[in-house]
Amino acid sequence: MKDYVAERCKVLTPSLTLAVDAKAKAMKAAGEDVCGFGAGEPDFDTPQHIKDAAAAAMAKGMTKYTPSSGTPELRKAIADKLARVNGIQYSPNQVIVSCGGKHSCFNVVFATCNPDDEVIIPAPYWLSYPEMVKMAGAKPVFLNTSDATQFKITPEQLRAAITPRTKLFILNSPSNPTGSVYTRAEIEALGRVCLEKGVLVLSDEIYENLIYDDAQHSSLASFGPEFYDITITVNGLSKAYSMTGWRLGYLAAPEPIAKAIDAVQSHSTSNPTSFAQAGGVAAINGPQDHLAVWRAEFSKRRAYMLQRLNAIPGVSCIDAKGAFYLLPNISKVGLKPLDFAQQLLEEEKVAVVPGEAFGTDQHIRLSYACSMTNIEKGLDRIERFCRKRT
Numbered sequence: 001m002k003d004y005v006a007e008r009c010k011v012l013t014p015s016l017t018l019a020v021d022a023k024a025k026a027m028k029a030a031g032e033d034v035c036g037f038g039a040g041e042p043d044f045d046t047p048q049h050i051k052d053a054a055a056a057a058m059a060k061g062m063t064k065y066t067p068s069s070g071t072p073e074l075r076k077a078i079a080d081k082l083a084r085v086n087g088i089q090y091s092p093n094q095v096i097v098s099c100g101g102k103h104s105c106f107n108v109v110f111a112t113c114n115p116d117d118e119v120i121i122p123a124p125y126w127l128s129y130p131e132m133v134k135m136a137g138a139k140p141v142f143l144n145t146s147d148a149t150q151f152k153i154t155p156e157q158l159r160a161a162i163t164p165r166t167k168l169f170i171l172n173s174p175s176n177p178t179g180s181v182y183t184r185a186e187i188e189a190l191g192r193v194c195l196e197k198g199v200l201v202l203s204d205e206i207y208e209n210l211i212y213d214d215a216q217h218s219s220l221a222s223f224g225p226e227f228y229d230i231t232i233t234v235n236g237l238s239k240a241y242s243m244t245g246w247r248l249g250y251l252a253a254p255e256p257i258a259k260a261i262d263a264v265q266s267h268s269t270s271n272p273t274s275f276a277q278a279g280g281v282a283a284i285n286g287p288q289d290h291l292a293v294w295r296a297e298f299s300k301r302r303a304y305m306l307q308r309l310n311a312i313p314g315v316s317c318i319d320a321k322g323a324f325y326l327l328p329n330i331s332k333v334g335l336k337p338l339d340f341a342q343q344l345l346e347e348e349k350v351a352v353v354p355g356e357a358f359g360t361d362q363h364i365r366l367s368y369a370c371s372m373t374n375i376e377k378g379l380d381r382i383e384r385f386c387r388k389r390t
């Protein structure tokens with residue numbers, strides 16, 4: 001058969017995690033006792049008042065197209081939230097609601113990157129960023145980090161990577177997969193380099209609410225008008241409200257960029273689901289009490305996992321204070337992450353995500369968006385697995 005697939009799709013990397021994940025699911029379906037650390041979504045239910053608001057909207061007939069960039073109510077709720085919580089002033093027409101934060105990121109890259117532009121991505125990275133960049137015909141440029149720097153890049157590293165072709169820098173704090181949280185001063189220093197060099201910043205703040213101990217979240221766009229002008233703030237409802245299946249995310253940008261993204265979205269997906277947006281208004285304007293409860297639970301699991309991991313021979317893990325992931329270094333166990341993950345699944349029935357998926361050959365990712373029972377049992381098994389090899 002003739003090859004009809006576009007070149008831009010051929011450069012996409014098939015998900016490395018798929019093989020391990022598919023196997024884990026098959027084992028589970030066959031009734032095996034698998035401990036899963038792969039989850040990329042909170043294990044809590046969407047708060048009831050949010051579901052009620054969506055159901056009421058649907059019952060009232062809110063089942064038709066909305067404006068492509070979101071309902072006026074939701075865009076206003078988001079603009080108010082960004083001012084109230086993040087200290088950034090956006091008018092509702094600078095806010096674009098999309099089908100998930102992932103879609104918002106895609107829109108940013110698609111609407112700002114020309115073919116052959118370079119996009120700087122710190123590694124380990126969220127696995128969708130490089131693929132979005134490649135789909136836009138642009139080129140991902142990775143900045144490697146290690147446990148020694150808490151997986152954070154330095155301003156010097158960023159400056160050295162910028163060329164006349166650099167269009168965008170992707171900052172994700174708190175980070176998936178590292179869990180690292182940049183301090184305000186660190187973000188400002190990176191922002192200054194971008195200002196100096198005229199580089200735009202995509203600030204993916206989807207995990208802003210999931211931070212522990214003394215960590216604090218900072219939004220680059222709130223640091224002053226000069227930073228505001230080079231920043232696109234991305235966020236969404238998936239993580240803070242456990243609404244991953246609803247597909248609601250948003251971005252806020254300087255007006256010309258928001259307009260360009262509005263045009264892209266109006267000709268591709270059009271509006272995010274109408275009644276989901278009504279749920280979104282209830283989420284953002286409603287009570288936020290669930291967050292303290294979830295944070296306390298995540299915090300407990302995180303502390304337990306951290307202590308257990310660092311007691312395993314050959315394993316070390318930094319005290320990452322955000323999101324719901326830990327990224328232990330397993331290089332001293334003597335296996336590459338993919339082999340580690342495959343053998344761990346076969347021998348001990350524990351599913352983890354191998355670091356190759358995120359651009360590291362020394363780490364595995366463990367999510368703590370799962371029950372304490374799963375965590376305890378899973379860590380016993382990981383410990384036994386590593387002890388056999390060290």
Ligand SMILES: *Cc1c(COP(=O)(O)O)cnc(C)c1O
Nearest residue numbers: 100101102126176206236238249
């Ligand atoms: C989960 C996640 C998102 C957005 O997820 P959506 O479900 O599309 O809203 C964005 N960035 C990172 C780093 C994530 O982990």
